[in-house]
Amino acid sequence: MKPLITLCTILLSAQVHSVNLKQFPNEQQVYRPNVDVGFDQYRTKSLKGSNKVALTYDDGPHETRTPKLLDLLKSENVKATFFVLTQNITDKTLPIIERILDEGHILASHDHDHENNNHEEESEFKEELYKSVLLLEQLKAKYGSSQISSYYRFPYGAYGSNKFYHHFNTMKEVSNELYGENCINFAFWDIDTSDWVPTITAQQISDNIMAHVKGGTAYKHKVKRTIFGNTKYKMVKYKIKYPFGGGVALMHDIHERSIEASEIFIRDAKKNGISIVPLNEIKEFSYANKSCILK
Numbered sequence: 001m002k003p004l005i006t007l008c009t010i011l012l013s014a015q016v017h018s019v020n021l022k023q024f025p026n027e028q029q030v031y032r033p034n035v036d037v038g039f040d041q042y043r044t045k046s047l048k049g050s051n052k053v054a055l056t057y058d059d060g061p062h063e064t065r066t067p068k069l070l071d072l073l074k075s076e077n078v079k080a081t082f083f084v085l086t087q088n089i090t091d092k093t094l095p096i097i098e099r100i101l102d103e104g105h106i107l108a109s110h111d112h113d114h115e116n117n118n119h120e121e122e123s124e125f126k127e128e129l130y131k132s133v134l135l136l137e138q139l140k141a142k143y144g145s146s147q148i149s150s151y152y153r154f155p156y157g158a159y160g161s162n163k164f165y166h167h168f169n170t171m172k173e174v175s176n177e178l179y180g181e182n183c184i185n186f187a188f189w190d191i192d193t194s195d196w197v198p199t200i201t202a203q204q205i206s207d208n209i210m211a212h213v214k215g216g217t218a219y220k221h222k223v224k225r226t227i228f229g230n231t232k233y234k235m236v237k238y239k240i241k242y243p244f245g246g247g248v249a250l251m252h253d254i255h256e257r258s259i260e261a262s263e264i265f266i267r268d269a270k271k272n273g274i275s276i277v278p279l280n281e282i283k284e285f286s287y288a289n290k291s292c293i294l295k
């Protein structure tokens with residue numbers, strides 16, 4: 001019986017290990033373009049039924065809105081993750097980046113220029129990924145901050161559908177060249193708040209997060225009409241009966257309504273026993289077994 005027990009133990013620990021690495025490209029896998037796609041397999045399973053939410057903000061830093069959000073997070077003592085466009089880091093926005101770090105948030109990459117990677121040649125994607133990761137590494141060297149991470153969030157969640165190459169393979173290549181190990185965590189999300197839709201209200205954005213944790217009314221967008229490439233959306237109400245019970249929420253710190261929504265949600269979360277946790281404290285996003293030091 002002993003060898004069997006040993007085998008079970010190995011299999012079990014391998015399983016636990018793979019759960020931990022779920023947001024990283026799989027070390028052993030060669031990803032197939034147009035085949036290895038989709039999002040469901042990357043849900044943050046460790047947050048199921050946890051009553052925990054991680055707040056993440058994309059597309060900044062914004063000169064006025066990001067500081068306003070930082071004020072709110074500070075007064076509510078909440079930590080968040082900022083997926084910035086590294087091309088937006090300038091002399092003018094550097095003080096905002098410093099505030100993000102000083103105030104205990106996580107700084108990560110949302111690409112250099114927000115182009116849809118599915119439309120880019122592999123060489124272009126690779127070059128921009130390098131640029132973006134290295135810019136954050138430069139900041140890390142300057143500020144010595146452990147809050148600057150190698151999370152990378154694909155603009156539009158666009159990955160894998162370029163028919164010539166798969167972004168995860170390129171990502172592993174870049175990571176191995178830079179760090180000598182698989183360090184770039186692609187950091188998807190579980191709760192799309194739809195905060196980018198111009199007609200959604202702050203309350204509806206907040207309700208969208210709440211409904212995924214506690215159940216209830218949520219809102220999704222539908223195309224109302226498209227005229228000369230200009231799309232109008234309407235919000236459609238629906239009910240979530242069996243909520244996931246937690247998750248990583250996607251918002252954007254470039255919209256006023258998203259800052260207002262954050263205020264509503266944070267206060268409601270406190271009333272409803274929901275914890276707001278930093279991304280790096282979640283199993284799937286953890287760098288626990290990695291050193292990830294630039295070569």
Ligand SMILES: [Zn+2]
Nearest residue numbers: 058059155156
């Ligand atoms: Zn974005």
